[in-house]
Amino acid sequence: MSTAVTTTQSRLNNIARCVSSAVDTLELVSNTLKTPFLGAISSTSRSLLIAVETVKQNKEACIRLLDQTHQLLYAIIALHIKSDAGGEFPPSVLSQIGSFTETLHKIHHFVEAQQEKGWLKQFFRQAEMNALLKDCNAGLQQSLDFFQIQALGLVTDAAELQEYARDAHQEVLEMIDSRSDMNAFDRASSINRGLSSSESSSTSISMLPSEPKIFHGRDSELADILSAFGQEPTRIAILGAGGMGKTSLSRAVLHHPQVVARYGLHRVFVACDTAPTKIELAALIGAHLGLKSGRDVTRALIRHFATGPPTLLILDNLETVWDPRESRGEIEEFLSLLTDINHMALIITMRGAERPAKVHWTRPFLAPLLPLSRAAARQTFIDIADEGHDKQDVDKILSLTDNLPLAINLIAHLVDSEGCLTVLSRWEEERTSIISEGFDKKSNLDISISVSLSSPRITSVPRSKDLLSLLSILPDGLADVELRQANIPIDDILRCKTALLRTSLAHQDQGRLKSLVPIREYFQRFHPPPMQLLRPLRLYFHELLDLYVKHRGTLPNRGVTDRIALNFVNIQNVLVSGLTQENPDLVDTIYSVTHLDSFSAGAGRGHLMFIERISDVLPQPTNHRLEVFVITRRLLSWRYHPVADTQALVDEALEHFKHFDDPDLQGEC
Numbered sequence: 001m002s003t004a005v006t007t008t009q010s011r012l013n014n015i016a017r018c019v020s021s022a023v024d025t026l027e028l029v030s031n032t033l034k035t036p037f038l039g040a041i042s043s044t045s046r047s048l049l050i051a052v053e054t055v056k057q058n059k060e061a062c063i064r065l066l067d068q069t070h071q072l073l074y075a076i077i078a079l080h081i082k083s084d085a086g087g088e089f090p091p092s093v094l095s096q097i098g099s100f101t102e103t104l105h106k107i108h109h110f111v112e113a114q115q116e117k118g119w120l121k122q123f124f125r126q127a128e129m130n131a132l133l134k135d136c137n138a139g140l141q142q143s144l145d146f147f148q149i150q151a152l153g154l155v156t157d158a159a160e161l162q163e164y165a166r167d168a169h170q171e172v173l174e175m176i177d178s179r180s181d182m183n184a185f186d187r188a189s190s191i192n193r194g195l196s197s198s199e200s201s202s203t204s205i206s207m208l209p210s211e212p213k214i215f216h217g218r219d220s221e222l223a224d225i226l227s228a229f230g231q232e233p234t235r236i237a238i239l240g241a242g243g244m245g246k247t248s249l250s251r252a253v254l255h256h257p258q259v260v261a262r263y264g265l266h267r268v269f270v271a272c273d274t275a276p277t278k279i280e281l282a283a284l285i286g287a288h289l290g291l292k293s294g295r296d297v298t299r300a301l302i303r304h305f306a307t308g309p310p311t312l313l314i315l316d317n318l319e320t321v322w323d324p325r326e327s328r329g330e331i332e333e334f335l336s337l338l339t340d341i342n343h344m345a346l347i348i349t350m351r352g353a354e355r356p357a358k359v360h361w362t363r364p365f366l367a368p369l370l371p372l373s374r375a376a377a378r379q380t381f382i383d384i385a386d387e388g389h390d391k392q393d394v395d396k397i398l399s400l401t402d403n404l405p406l407a408i409n410l411i412a413h414l415v416d417s418e419g420c421l422t423v424l425s426r427w428e429e430e431r432t433s434i435i436s437e438g439f440d441k442k443s444n445l446d447i448s449i450s451v452s453l454s455s456p457r458i459t460s461v462p463r464s465k466d467l468l469s470l471l472s473i474l475p476d477g478l479a480d481v482e483l484r485q486a487n488i489p490i491d492d493i494l495r496c497k498t499a500l501l502r503t504s505l506a507h508q509d510q511g512r513l514k515s516l517v518p519i520r521e522y523f524q525r526f527h528p529p530p531m532q533l534l535r536p537l538r539l540y541f542h543e544l545l546d547l548y549v550k551h552r553g554t555l556p557n558r559g560v561t562d563r564i565a566l567n568f569v570n571i572q573n574v575l576v577s578g579l580t581q582e583n584p585d586l587v588d589t590i591y592s593v594t595h596l597d598s599f600s601a602g603a604g605r606g607h608l609m610f611i612e613r614i615s616d617v618l619p620q621p622t623n624h625r626l627e628v629f630v631i632t633r634r635l636l637s638w639r640y641h642p643v644a645d646t647q648a649l650v651d652e653a654l655e656h657f658k659h660f661d662d663p664d665l666q667g668e669c
Helices: 003-032 038-052 059-082 091-113 119-124 126-146 158-182 184-194 199-206 219-228 246-254 257-263 278-289 298-307 325-339 374-385 391-401 405-418 420-436 441-453 464-471 480-485 493-502 517-526 531-551 558-566 568-577 586-602 609-617 624-636 646-657 663-668
Strands: 235-240 267-271 311-316 344-351 507-509 512-514
Touching: 003 038, 003 059, 003 158, 038 059, 038 091, 059 091, 059 126, 059 158, 091 126, 091 531, 219 235, 219 246, 235 246, 246 267, 246 311, 246 344, 257 267, 257 311, 267 278, 278 298, 278 325, 298 325, 325 344, 374 391, 374 405, 391 405, 391 420, 405 420, 405 441, 420 441, 441 517, 464 493, 464 517, 464 531, 480 493, 493 512, 531 558, 531 568, 531 586, 558 568, 558 586, 568 586, 568 609, 586 609, 586 624, 609 624, 624 646
Parallel strands: 235 344, 267 311, 311 344
Antiparallel strands: 507 512
16 A cells, blocks of 8 residues: 555544544533534534544545544534523524534535545546535535634644534533533423422423412402302403503412312413414413324323313413404314313413403303502502501502503512602603693503603613613513614614613513513503614514524424524514514515414414405515415415415416516426
């Protein structure tokens, strides 16, 4: 064997060992974080290393491919070490990692082909292999450019490579240790849940909201509800105006010792304000129970409750899905199916004074909640703002709230930091303009919110109002990583977040910043988010959905689908706001709507109701490719959106095809 051949093989072996070390480290990152595609990169790299062992031809080309792969693996590792986002990168970065994954598959295919011995087969595949190698080099160069790696030549010093690998591996271990310290409580909770004898019940119990720490003035209603549990079956509707404390009462019932003793782990609390349809409501309940997702889990849900032990199900804010006339009938039918199960207790909370039909509600009916008594309101105020305030001043403050629990909560937090006199002074300044517009008892909550908004803690961070305006159409809330990555044009956005949390105008729910329903409604009426705030978020969601569609069915992208699921209602609201001719990104928005519709169907949530609006806002002059794309989506979703004349749609699509050429799209149609 010649010296040159021996040297080439030695270099190939050296770089293969380096790639193996990089994969070891990358697997640590993949197992710790949720970054999409890392698992696919690791497994493909392992297969590539096996293929390299028996390479017969083009060893120099294989060395170059492996060397650049090695550089990119460490670039991705370094990206995670330097990031404080825990693997939750912007869609633009995830797209590049996904593209590198596809390139890695091509490299694996090329290297495998270099094992063939027959010269005739090699001859006939030469053109194919040259084209494949060209694609591999182009893909690698694109990734090298994105990650700003300068290829200065092949590294041949094995000792230097080994030292670099050890350093990177150690940094990853330190990163994992630091994350482990931060997540120690989460790990303990997971272990405790894992010790539960019932998987579905442990999933439900882990999602239960906490017992209200400040809870006064509802002893009578609580006693009535507990008494109703003596009747079989138990069907209770907690009604009342917004901010009246319906959710707090339901949480007090949920954690009452009598209820805990009776139902134990089989208590399920579902917030319905993120489920706009019956199918999504069923999917949401199923997710709390740990049921397998599907197109419509209603039957599986009913079967689960019917064959399981006695269960308490609380559906909070059910009016979100019940209010729309078009969905009311199917929601009432769904409730009827649930209440056919005699050993299941059902409690709902709803705004207003109406109860859904088709349910035999427990008698006597629980009356709609009224404002708190003066004594309960005062005790609630003292628990938040502490004692020591002048009694007359406190009485004046409470008179502004009409004893609505939410209004008391907001103003008490203001008094806690600013004092009664300051709050009363600001009230006097606000009062005239509010009365001139006409106000009644219903306006007290709006006044409380407006007074909270005039707090120095808010006025000193004026853009916090813009963030609250944006949150008004985002019931799923926003995580810190989304606040940073979506390029929302709000200066010092995390400081704005802190201001909202300090004034209780927003709260943290499982790491996401959210505002309460009454506050969201207030802002939607008086301060809806302007286009300049919505546009960056819409583009961010467009990139996320585009990434999902690009790699759907080809590469595992759990991190992407999880992020879409967490923002599912947010994305709907943001996209609906963009279905107007005034939207400069209307074409992207329409594509995003169809992508989200596809995601929704695949996740068992059903198809989106508002997809029908697309035909009314298609841009002019005609975008023929977009028109065909929309027609194709309509034809593919015929089960959910019946089409009166499919042939007419096909003919329309064929007319549009005369203006451009796309064989793949034509094949779908």
